[in-house]
Amino acid sequence: MDSPRRIKSAFSTVLDQPPSCIEFSPVATEFFVVGTYCLEEQPERDGGAGDECSRTDEETHAPQSRSGCLALFNIADDGLQAIKTQVLPTPYAVLDLHFSPHSPATFAIATSTGAVSLYTLNASIPSPAIAHRHTSKFFSPSILVLALAFHPSDPSLIAVSLSTGSLALTNPSTNSVLHTLPAHALEAWTLAFSSVAENLYSGGDDCSLTRYHLGPGGQDLPTKLWSDRRSHTAGVTAILPFPLDEQILLTGSYDEFVRIYDCGNRRVLAEKKVAEGGGVWRLRLISSYGTDRSRCLVLASCMHTGTRLLEVVREGGQKRVWEIRVLGAFEEHQSMNYASDGKCDGGGRGLVVVSTSFYDRLLCLWRFEP
Template identity: 30%
Template sequence: MDLGSCYLGGNADAVEFCPHRPFRHVLAAATYTLQEQECDRAGTISLFSVDAASEDASRRLQLLHTVETAGIFDMKWSPKSPLLAQADAHGRLALRRLEQEDGSDTGIVFTNVSAEDISSSMCLYVDWNQTAESLSVGLSDGSLSVVSVREDRLEISEQWTAHQFEVWTCYFDRTRPHLLYSGSDDCCFSCWDLRESLPNIVFQNKKSHKMGVCCIAQNPLERNMLLTGSYDEFLRVWDMRFMAKPVNEKLINLGGGVWRMKYHPNIADVVLTACMHNGFAIVKVGSGDARVMETYCKHESLAYGADWQKSEEVEQNGNSSVVATCSFYDRLLRVWQPENLAEL
């Protein structure tokens, strides 16, 4: 069921619901727009209020605040607090904090906390470790950076050449924080041990993906199950029990490049995927065969951003799940509810 939609001021490429109370209604949507005449890449972060239960349709998706930035490739909320990390086209990593402000019209304030120049190359992806003490950043020159967060200050602790081409994704292992996974346009899926002063490669798979590796996600209930998504249109499921040589135990073709994946916050084995030229899909990836449960094709351009809303209603009833999605060239943001989760 569609809850609301709007057009953003630039090409839409990322959406992230804040997972922290009392801001679980807040959705961040980011844009990246190439300005050819100025030879620049501009962007915005817009904050919306999402209230799926409102009887007033105009209140289901409401714009709260917009900030102008450099072009944003990716952003992530901290796992510990309402702190948003943004990776931008100017090679900068920035932190912004969401706070309550009773005197404002929206009841919130979005403040700059810190920023750091990571590279002369573009920052393409960002991920937090689970203690919120470190961030990993994938760069357009093939490098990876690990950045320490110290009292809201950002300091580069490690940076190395990890791949031949763009690093589209990097992902901290959620239970083994010394491990960092990466995926690149060079078709490699890699893992790095951060305990060494120069990160040591644990494995590098060069043969399984036929095109660039775009995203990585770990099953929150089964640490030895990892997913990768690729431009080659396949979502792959990996058995990570033998870290030196992970096993690709199953795969499913989603009909478009698998750009983003998000596990459902409450329903086991359910994954939301952004499939570029083929819209969005909700996939069941459990012990049996992977299967598509539902597709959403109401966007008219590249499907890039996708996220689940965390809420008390969803914790009590998974079928009340709320999803935000965005598409690039048509600049469209949509908020909707899946129809087929009741069967789980």
């Protein structure tokens, strides 16, 4: 039975708008960007309030007006403070954000208006800033782009998942949609490429995990290999390929479990209930280590129950044994924890983590010491 360490914040602040996504710069690691999602108030209707990040126009029976912003922060004071250096308003809500593996100063965001937007982070001191580069309006403004992923080898391609349940391969430089893939019956919450870009995985609100095989370079029409609806008992919300093993995924679900999934045999190798009373919304790889990088640290944003720091372990030779351990728990958030990210401390003192919560707009900075 795990006895996770209870972690306290070193710094916290209240944001102007609800945070939905966050990512550290891969090169200027003292900076991180927060995307926000603001649903304009509508007249009250009968029934309880749903989770704002998962509400669609069809569910509310009226057009929804959404806006947001991108907020740039700088980690300062020896990792004990996060200083807001810029707020850039956006005419859409921001649902996902990732820096490019090909051009690390560039990041893309998924928007609430069917578009993907590219931005640049100039981290030069004393005037660090983010700037808008280009917006590609791929789909109807009523369609939410829920998640995105850069193609690992082709810098021109970005895959997106949509509130319609479909996936799409897009090329923002030419404003074109190359392929649309009918992956899910309900919202497609998440997607990920395999590290060698041969496969595209997606997870949906229909409880399914889907695998497409891509042609060389990603330009050919992908082939749907399978869709597994048996391994998850609720919507699949997070997918993280395990380092150095193309057949293994970590998945998160509304059913509160993180699972280690074997794509070759389509079966769960290990699972752990990490979010009692709440779902697992996102998984973020922090580091991998061990003699053959057989262990990794993963940050789980667990919606109703805060943030968990997980260790995923692969042991043994031919007969591999998998395990998920909960090392730490951060539980100061009082509403939905949708967005967290972390980095290894350059001073060798463990991890620096930023986690957020939606309705109370709280941003917390905390450390985890080994």
